[in-house]
Amino acid sequence: MYDVFKNVSRIIFNTDEIHDKYMDIYGEFKDKTWIFKQERLLQAPSELRSDINLKHDRPRILIWDDIIENKDYEFIRELKSYDVDDTFDFYFIGKISDEYNMEELGFVYETNKYDEITLVEKINPHFIGMYTKEVQPTLHSLYRAWDLGIPVFRIYNGRVANKIKSKGGGLILDEDPKVAYDRMQQIFMKNVGLYELTRKEILDIDFSPINKDNIMWEVKSKYLTFYENNILMVIHKGSGGTYNTSFDIMQYAGSKYNFYFLINDVNYVYLLKFNYDRDFNDYTFTREDFKDYFELLETWHLSTSFSFTPENLDEYEKLYEYVIKKYNINLIHIQHLLFSHRIPQVAHNLGLKIILSLHDFYYICPAYNLVDNNLNFCGGKCTPTENICEDQCTIGKSEIEYPILRIFNDSWKKQNREIFKYCDHIIAPSKSTRDIYVDNYPELEDRIDVIGHGYDYITDEKIDLPELCDDKPIRILIPGHLSIVKGINYILKLKSYDKDNRLELHFMGNAPEDIDLSEIGVVHGIYERFEFRSLVEEINPHFIGIFSICPETFCYTLSESWYYGVPVICMNIGALKERVGENGGGLIIPEDPKEAYDTILEFCQDNAKYNKLKGEVLDIDIKDRKTMVSEYINIYDEQLNDE
Numbered sequence: 271m272y273d274v275f276k277n278v279s280r281i282i283f284n285t286d287e288i289h290d291k292y293m294d295i296y297g298e299f300k301d302k303t304w305i306f307k308q309e310r311l312l313q314a315p316s317e318l319r320s321d322i323n324l325k326h327d328r329p330r331i332l333i334w335d336d337i338i339e340n341k342d343y344e345f346i347r348e349l350k351s352y353d354v355d356d357t358f359d360f361y362f363i364g365k366i367s368d369e370y371n372m373e374e375l376g377f378v379y380e381t382n383k384y385d386e387i388t389l390v391e392k393i394n395p396h397f398i399g400m401y402t403k404e405v406q407p408t409l410h411s412l413y414r415a416w417d418l419g420i421p422v423f424r425i426y427n428g429r430v431a432n433k434i435k436s437k438g439g440g441l442i443l444d445e446d447p448k449v450a451y452d453r454m455q456q457i458f459m460k461n462v463g464l465y466e467l468t469r470k471e472i473l474d475i476d477f478s479p480i481n482k483d484n485i486m487w488e489v490k491s492k493y494l495t496f497y498e499n500n501i502l503m504v505i506h507k508g509s510g511g512t513y514n515t516s517f518d519i520m521q522y523a524g525s526k527y528n529f530y531f532l533i534n535d536v537n538y539v540y541l542l543k544f545n546y547d548r549d550f551n552d553y554t555f556t557r558e559d560f561k562d563y564f565e566l567l568e569t570w571h572l573s574t575s576f577s578f579t580p581e582n583l584d585e586y587e588k589l590y591e592y593v594i595k596k597y598n599i600n601l602i603h604i605q606h607l608l609f610s611h612r613i614p615q616v617a618h619n620l621g622l623k624i625i626l627s628l629h630d631f632y633y634i635c636p637a638y639n640l641v642d643n644n645l646n647f648c649g650g651k652c653t654p655t656e657n658i659c660e661d662q663c664t665i666g667k668s669e670i671e672y673p674i675l676r677i678f679n680d681s682w683k684k685q686n687r688e689i690f691k692y693c694d695h696i697i698a699p700s701k702s703t704r705d706i707y708v709d710n711y712p713e714l715e716d717r718i719d720v721i722g723h724g725y726d727y728i729t730d731e732k733i734d735l736p737e738l739c740d741d742k743p744i745r746i747l748i749p750g751h752l753s754i755v756k757g758i759n760y761i762l763k764l765k766s767y768d769k770d771n772r773l774e775l776h777f778m779g780n781a782p783e784d785i786d787l788s789e790i791g792v793v794h795g796i797y798e799r800f801e802f803r804s805l806v807e808e809i810n811p812h813f814i815g816i817f818s819i820c821p822e823t824f825c826y827t828l829s830e831s832w833y834y835g836v837p838v839i840c841m842n843i844g845a846l847k848e849r850v851g852e853n854g855g856g857l858i859i860p861e862d863p864k865e866a867y868d869t870i871l872e873f874c875q876d877n878a879k880y881n882k883l884k885g886e887v888l889d890i891d892i893k894d895r896k897t898m899v900s901e902y903i904n905i906y907d908e909q910l911n912d913e
Contacts, residue, residue: 272296289303543564590617631650750779820844
């Protein structure tokens with residue numbers, strides 16, 4: 271038995287008594303043990319409780335959540351402040367921060383002091399209120415409410431709100447506490463029928479897929495793997511297209527693998543687990559909703575901050591080995607290596623296969639966009655300069671202490687040649703990205719596969735675009751964060767030649783603080799991914815402008831534009847040049863802003879040319895996300911099955 275315990279990763283007992291007897295003999299394996307007491311599966315109640323009566327009872331709202339964040343406490347306190355007539359009784363069950371005086375708001379019961387289910391049945395609430403945002407309630411919280419036949423109030427979008435929208439059994443309230451309170455009062459005081467209807471919806475909920483896909487996952491996920499293979503995705507702290515691609519892969523492949531997400535920062539590392547949800551609806555998915563789909567498992571504050579010098583990364587090496595062993599990782603997929611250079615070597619030494627995705631040009635130069643100090647594309651070959659130490663290249667991450675890149679470049683490429691040796695599969699999102707890497711690393715000629723990103727959203731209905739008219743300006747919509755490398759200086763120069771206001775510029779996104787976009791166009795502000803189509807339809811542009819002076823490795827904005835039928839104006843570089851060159855659907859402009867301005871005006875004098883461009887867009891086949899993920903699944907399976 272000793273050898274058995276030694277060679278397994280988890281030992282499960284179904285009673286405390288059996289566990290204790292074994293540990294008296296094999297105590298050294300205690301860290302591997304887990305006591306799993308089978309709980310009954312959830313099910314909709316056969317009938318609703320008859321002892322709930324709004325005509326005679328004061329409405330009882332049970333908040334069955336942890337209140338440990340100030341924003342959540344302030345929301346509930348403000349909500350309660352509008353209840354001047356004490357219309358409602360509020361009850362609290364959960365972990366509550368010592369900073370907050372919840373007793374002034376209602377009746378408080380701390381967890382672990384009571385049998386929660388018995389307590390809930392004793393309180394007999396009319397609704398369970400899920401008001402917290404900073405501490406997100408889990409789906410299990412929703413299901414246990416339904417299991418008891420209790421409908422739910424939910425504030426904010428996210429997994430719980432999406433379930434309520436699709437299955438009923440609850441009501442979504444406004445994020446404004448006053449509006450939320452007025453809605454609660456309306457339901458209880460004036461619309462008892464809606465309350466009863468909401469209760470009855472619970473009877474029709476099918477719990478069988480819920481138990482299979484969610485409850486057992488919630489119960490077991492911290493200790494057991496739901497599937498045989500555990501994939502660790504590695505990324506740096508941030509946002510944008512790399513995160514979107516990672517999330518798409520996890521969502522569409524989450525029924526086949528367990529995904530762990532390792533996020534690296536300057537001196538912090540976070541490990542999260544992705545919670546697969548078959549009913550996921552990303553039509554209204556926001557940046558805030560990302561955290562709904564991940565469970566934070568562990569956080570580490572490292573004593574050593576990240577450095578580009580390899581000998582300073584020993585602490586990271588020990589941490590990565592710990593994660594791989596503890597969570598039984600079978601495969602590593604590196605989305606980005608910033609702050610995590612040691613993980614390829616660690617994983618390789620432990621016998622794991624490694625997949626590396628090339629989302630930018632970081633492995634060619636730490637500046638990762640290949641734009642030099644004069645804002646010219648360098649291709650990874652440093653442009654000559656008289657003052658190497660002062661003429662530093664354009665850098666993205668200001669919180670890192672960078673070496674002088676022109677001096678450091680050869681050493682950097684030497685480091686990455688070693689990293690590439692550890693990788694079993696390398697993926698680029700475009701042929702142009704692959705070509706730039708091969709130009710810098712000829713040994714990668716036959717080692718890089720191309721998988722373009724997938725895109726599909728809400729509706730494939732094309733936008734009805736306007737005609738070009740001599741007496742009206744050319745409307746160009748420019749989305750995204752307009753940094754220097756994304757072309758903000760280029761746009762300013764382009765517009766400076768527009769003395770007759772032939773170009774009407776619209777901006778969706780933001781720009782550096784020292785630039786006022788409203789001086790050169792119409793500003794629509796920051797937008798969420800799901801809002802793209804509606805905003806484009808409202809603005810109704812002739813073109814979408816993508817003015818990156820660096821080579822894009824793929825460009826989601828190009829896919830979005832084409833998906834809804836809008837041609838683009840773009841630069842003659844990188845994936846933009848490649849994709850427009852292969853498919854049409856865009857006007858490629860010179861890198862000189864004056865020449866570009868003249869090119870745009872000349873092209874737009876001919877409606878036939880413009881209509882031809884619109885027709886090309888309609889013929890472009892945009893790969894959807896499921897197709898993209900199927901290509902990744904093939905690679906995952908190939909690597910996992912390769913002994």
